[in-house]
Amino acid sequence: MKTFTPKPADLTHDWYIVDASDMVLGRLAAQVANLLRGKNKPTFAPHADSGNHVIVINASKVALTGNKDGKVLYTHSGRPGGLRRDSYGELMQNNPERIISTAVKGMLPKNKLSRAQMSRLHVYAGEDHKHEAQKPVEYTITQVSQQAK
Template sequence: MKTFTPKPADLTHDWYIIDATDVVLGRLATQAAVLLRGKNKPTFAPHADSGNHVIIINADKIALTGNKMGKELYSHSGRPGGLRRDSYAELLANKPERIILAAVKGMLPKNRLSKVQLDRLHIYRGAEHPHTPQTPQVFEIAQVSQQAK
């Protein structure tokens, strides 16, 4: 049996939409990373860019488990004195997109494809998004937070 290698003509980039209401951050990030890499397709190859576009709506209604509200998210600009730290509680109120972006970025491989795949992630705070002409498929995450019940 021959190994299948996808050609550039075989690669398609589908659109998926995920509602983040009461979904635990880690579960959302893993499912989004799988869709961004294209691992849900039978034509997946780790070296080929077969990823999908992922739209995440209601980012401000995400569930954080454990003691994450007391912890901080660190990022560095690469310049001297460029260390930035923000608490998760502060970010959830002001910029929840950054929490999800950091979680998904950590679950993607550390190579040249990760930037291309991360550019296909679209995160929105509310339920509205400008990507309706692309007709995204709804991707349902069945397991929601136990605290939300």
């Protein structure tokens, strides 16, 4: 069987909007990662850039299950002494966009293609976003954990 390679004319980057309020972080990140890769399209090929633009709104209302408020998220600036650690509880108040983008980044493959797909992720803490001109389509995630309610 030969590998399907979509033509450049087949590669379209659609716009989707996802509401993150009362969604479990991992389930939300898995669905957003699939949209970013373009796995919802019949022309999906893992080596081709057929991903979509995804707008995530209400990032400050995402649900964290278990004891994740005390969990620490590390990042390093690359400079000496540049290790930074923030707990999820602090990030939910100060920078909830970073929680979702880090979770989605962890669910994408580690290569150049995923870095290009991460540039199509737009996360906002509130309802407002600046992409109304692109006419994003609402994407609803149906599978919701019972722990989030």
